[in-house]
Amino acid sequence: MSALKIKKGANSHSAYNLRPNFSDVEERHTLALLVENEPGVLARVIGLFAGRGYNIDSLTVAEVDHDGHLSRITIVTRGTPQVIEQIKAQTGRIISVRDVHDLTVEGASVERELAMFKVAGTGDKRVEALRLADIFRANVVDSTLESFVFEITGAPEKIDAFADLMRPLGLVDVARTGVAALSRGK
Amino acid sequence: MTRQMTGAKMIVQALIDQGVDTVFGYPGGAVLPIYDEIFQQNHIKHILVRHEQGAVHAAEGYARSTGKPGVALVTSGPGATNAVTGLTDALMDSIPIIVLTGQVPTFMIGSDAFQEADTVGITRHCTKHNWLVKETDKLSGVIHEAFHVATSGRPGPVLVDIPKDVQFASGAYTQKQALKSHYQPQLKGDMEAITELVDAIENAKKPVFYTGGGVINSGPAASQLLRELVDATGFPITSTLMGLGCYPASGDKWLGMLGMHGLYEANMAMHDCDLMINIGARFDDRITGVVEKFSPNSKKAHIDIDPSSINKVIRVDIPIMGDVGHVLEDLLKVWKSRGRKTNSEAVAKWWKKIEAWRAVDCLKYEQKGKVIKPQHALTRLEALTKGYDRYITTEVGQHQMWAAQYLGFEDPNRWMTSGGLGTMGYGFPASIGVQMAHSDALVINVAGEASWLMNMQEMGTAMQYGLPVKQFILNNERLGMVRQWQELLHGERYSSSWSESLPDFVKLAEAFGAKGIICSDPDDLDDAIMEMINHDGPVIFDCLVEKHENCFPMIPSGKAHNDMIMGEVDTSTAIDAEGKVLV
Numbered sequence: 001m002s003a004l005k006i007k008k009g010a011n012s013h014s015a016y017n018l019r020p021n022f023s024d025v026e027e028r029h030t031l032a033l034l035v036e037n038e039p040g041v042l043a044r045v046i047g048l049f050a051g052r053g054y055n056i057d058s059l060t061v062a063e064v065d066h067d068g069h070l071s072r073i074t075i076v077t078r079g080t081p082q083v084i085e086q087i088k089a090q091t092g093r094i095i096s097v098r099d100v101h102d103l104t105v106e107g108a109s110v111e112r113e114l115a116m117f118k119v120a121g122t123g124d125k126r127v128e129a130l131r132l133a134d135i136f137r138a139n140v141v142d143s144t145l146e147s148f149v150f151e152i153t154g155a156p157e158k159i160d161a162f163a164d165l166m167r168p169l170g171l172v173d174v175a176r177t178g179v180a181a182l183s184r185g186k
Numbered sequence: 187m188t189r190q191m192t193g194a195k196m197i198v199q200a201l202i203d204q205g206v207d208t209v210f211g212y213p214g215g216a217v218l219p220i221y222d223e224i225f226q227q228n229h230i231k232h233i234l235v236r237h238e239q240g241a242v243h244a245a246e247g248y249a250r251s252t253g254k255p256g257v258a259l260v261t262s263g264p265g266a267t268n269a270v271t272g273l274t275d276a277l278m279d280s281i282p283i284i285v286l287t288g289q290v291p292t293f294m295i296g297s298d299a300f301q302e303a304d305t306v307g308i309t310r311h312c313t314k315h316n317w318l319v320k321e322t323d324k325l326s327g328v329i330h331e332a333f334h335v336a337t338s339g340r341p342g343p344v345l346v347d348i349p350k351d352v353q354f355a356s357g358a359y360t361q362k363q364a365l366k367s368h369y370q371p372q373l374k375g376d377m378e379a380i381t382e383l384v385d386a387i388e389n390a391k392k393p394v395f396y397t398g399g400g401v402i403n404s405g406p407a408a409s410q411l412l413r414e415l416v417d418a419t420g421f422p423i424t425s426t427l428m429g430l431g432c433y434p435a436s437g438d439k440w441l442g443m444l445g446m447h448g449l450y451e452a453n454m455a456m457h458d459c460d461l462m463i464n465i466g467a468r469f470d471d472r473i474t475g476v477v478e479k480f481s482p483n484s485k486k487a488h489i490d491i492d493p494s495s496i497n498k499v500i501r502v503d504i505p506i507m508g509d510v511g512h513v514l515e516d517l518l519k520v521w522k523s524r525g526r527k528t529n530s531e532a533v534a535k536w537w538k539k540i541e542a543w544r545a546v547d548c549l550k551y552e553q554k555g556k557v558i559k560p561q562h563a564l565t566r567l568e569a570l571t572k573g574y575d576r577y578i579t580t581e582v583g584q585h586q587m588w589a590a591q592y593l594g595f596e597d598p599n600r601w602m603t604s605g606g607l608g609t610m611g612y613g614f615p616a617s618i619g620v621q622m623a624h625s626d627a628l629v630i631n632v633a634g635e636a637s638w639l640m641n642m643q644e645m646g647t648a649m650q651y652g653l654p655v656k657q658f659i660l661n662n663e664r665l666g667m668v669r670q671w672q673e674l675l676h677g678e679r680y681s682s683s684w685s686e687s688l689p690d691f692v693k694l695a696e697a698f699g700a701k702g703i704i705c706s707d708p709d710d711l712d713d714a715i716m717e718m719i720n721h722d723g724p725v726i727f728d729c730l731v732e733k734h735e736n737c738f739p740m741i742p743s744g745k746a747h748n749d750m751i752m753g754e755v756d757t758s759t760a761i762d763a764e765g766k767v768l769v
Contacts, residue, residue: 036368039318040306047310082497089494095315095335095369 027104028057029084030111030181033073033091034099037063041096045073048094054087055079058113058156058178070098076156076179101183108184114177115159120147121170129169136162147172188358193322193348194219196359197286200329202229203362206257208248208622209233210241214261215301216288219353233622233651236643238265240615242272242343243641245283247619250602251577253405255282255336256619262288263301266347267308271609273343274312278606279428280403282341284332285313291351292320305347314342320349322357330365339371340492341403371491375508375516383463383487383504384520390461391532392484392539393421396444396473399428399605400466400490400510402598408511409433409598412465415518419528422540424452426467427590428605435594441540445473446741447587450548450750451540453739456481457747458539464488466510469499470606471768479746489513548739548752549591558708560585560660560731564592564632567658570715574628577620579603581613581637584666584737589632611640614657618644621653628656628719635661635728636685645698648724656718657726662733663688670736675761691728698724706730743768 035041042061049056057076064072077087084102092100103109117138119129126148133140133150136158142149152162156179163174191199197220201209210233213221224232235241238260245256260269266287276283290299306318315335317328328346336344387393395416401408409432416423416439423433424444433440442449444456456462462484467473469488474480480500487504488496496505506513521527553562578593579602580586586603595601602620604612617631631638638659648655668683695702701721705714705728718725739750744765 040310043307044310051311082501086494086498089492089496089498093492093494098368 024080026078026080027084028076028078029102029104030109030179031075031077031088031091032101032103032181033075033097034064034101035071035073035094036096036098037069037071038096041071042073044094044096045075045091048090049075049077049087052086052090054083058176060178060180074179074181103181103183106183109181110184111155111179111181112153113156113159113179114151114153115162116141116175117150117152117163117166117171118147118173119150119166119170120172122146125169129166132162132165132169138162188360190356191359192219192223192356193325193353194223196322196326196357197329197348197353198223198227198230199359200326200362201257202227204330204333205254206230209257209259210235210244210248210619211259212236212238212241212261212265214263214265214288216262216290216350217259217265217286217353219350220259220286220288220348231622232259233618233647235615235618236646237641238268239271239611240618240641240644240647242269242283242285243275243609243612243615244619244622244644244647245285246272246276246279246281246612247579247602247616248623249281249283249619250402250616251599251620252623253599255284255333257284257286259286260288261301262290262305263303265301266303266305269345270309270312271607273309273345275604275607275609275612276343277312277314279604280341280399281343282336283343284329284336285343285345287345287347288353289318289347289349292349293351295349305345309345312343313345316345316347318347318349319352322352322355325352325357327360327365330360330362331367334365334367335369338369340400372507373491373509373512375489375506375513377516377520379504379506380513380516381520383506383517384524386461386485386487386504387419387421387463387521388524388527389529390421391529392459392536393419393461393463393533394441394455394459395421395423395463395465396425396456396467397423397429397432397465398426398467401429401432402466404466404491404510406598408466408509408514411511411514411518413437415514415521418518418526419521420530420533421463421528422455422537424448424455426470426473426605427603429467430590430601431595431598434596436596443590445470446475447591447737447739448741449591450546450739450752451543453741453747453750454543455540459484462486464490464502465514466490468495471499474499475741475746475749476744481747546752548750553708556707558706558711558729558731560588560662560735561592562708563660563711563729563731564588566711567630567632567715568593570712571628571630571719574719575624575626576600577602577617577624577627577629579613579616579620579629579631581631581633581640582608582610583634583637584662584670584735585632585634585637585660587667587737588660593632610637612637614638614641614655615644615647617655617657618647618653621655622651629654630656630658633657633659634666635659635663635688635691636665639689642694645695645700645724645726649698649700652723654721654723654725657724658718659691659726659728660731661688661691661728662731662735664733666735667737669734673736674742675766691726695724695726700724700726702726702728704728704730
């Protein structure tokens, strides 16, 4: 796997993967953008995606380095390898973007998402929901006699699976944060 | 030692420190403190335009003809929104300009105040970067950074939005030298890829250089290196509209411009080549025609400073990310050190093929009768102005393509035209910017009457500052290119494509105090052009030309390079249904 770490200013030889494969199959990639924490920076990134017609499956953003004024934007996107390369090159071109990482190709990474599920019901369904929540290590953060709010953290697939199970048991509402991701190892 | 000064003074000081000698602008409420500072100094000349769009295009003309960044200063609200077209134009053509806008005071932002607009929001998509400065202490640093961003890497327009209270308040001035920018684009290309390209050059049988505006933007040294490379290898060279002048039109390796209205030999060479060396061009759709059929049998190398240009439209085999000048320098070094090899026998054969395409003489036309052909007008303009220190700007349309075909450019920075955005109304204000930078040069705006009317108010600017710009209008009383497409694509239904109620251009010139010349007889043309050249002041030249002339050759929409329409043949079936949806 080629490292796609973009170091602006570094005289690195191949900052971008300029020789991608040209398959027409869409891939899902998780990108991590290190950006300057300044007004409008999120608008610059989102505006680029909207303006050039790229997909956003999920997006999270928060400040990660207060002294360095840096925020991290994690974007899950979808496209052919050529489109993914364009997305990386185009986001890398934004002046406030310091670094672009493609966690999907840069090696192993962990992805986590937090979600909250409101499930309403009584009797067997209510018991079953609680039992499944326990299996999925979801916490009950609010309960009434007719409802629970579960909090669950995990990879997006785990949360999808939990949502599938809760649907027949009285799923009322879902809130998901979107993916946060980091590469594994040092 | 930090110097304290007001924000307004800081702006002027920063411009002086950046070596700015000319600012194009238009005052208004939100920039009054800056205008007050400009009034009290003699380093920077302010040119009062008649519309903010004109200010930005003038700054573009200044930048493109000098290689230095252009500067425009406009007020908040409508001043800023009027600058949007010029910013987008500069973004598409990679022109370094700095636009300073006034803004309502910080405590009124968001209140829908008088002449308030979300300027950074509106211009986020049409600048390379923009800033809203809310603290005077940061102002001078941001302006220095703005110049750095505009001129580094792939150049482009930047905008600094400055609220009025920030202009009044005092703060510490940051020296230009203190700038530490994170933005440091890579200039040197990957040596491995450069060596791979040298291999390809050594083995190519049918090579072609395909050059673009990136060569011009890289600076005069890049053009010099390109000439050295072309002449040493003996390979043919073509260029996009944006790159004209990077290789001299009089050079024997020159094939002329390529693309939709490019020369037959250039397009055929692109289609049939086995090695395409793209230097600072971006495979624009005016160049490629239908992508699937674009140069099917060639190995493609692409030198570009912007990584997003690589593999965006055309998949290339040898990508080289870097500045054209730096890469060409390394390329020449490697190629020379390996013994300057080319497959000269095969290349000679290739040239024979090209000569046969050249012999088609795709630009031939016949000037007969008493009506001036637009091609003839430009041929005569070229002949009569050739010896001058000449700069050409254009508007957008048929006249622009004819100018690219019939005028020859020997040097970079001599040709200013709106390529990417195709902005009608660009040429006249751009010619003002060029003339400001080159006071003794002959500056001619080749125009169509419809484009020219879009920014004709700038006649006032030309007169006020005594700028002897020549407005050479090819007047066919039509929106010529629109008319041509309606003829080819829409059953000759000429919907709104003729210019009715045109002004008397001679009287219009006189109304501004300028000189007007009208010419309709081919026999009078030379004398009239000389009269225009010799007049010491702005001239509007109304050249009445053939009304229904079409611009050929042409690659119709949805067709390949080797599928050109050469002239007035049956063109009714030239474009199929699929091509019709393309622009």
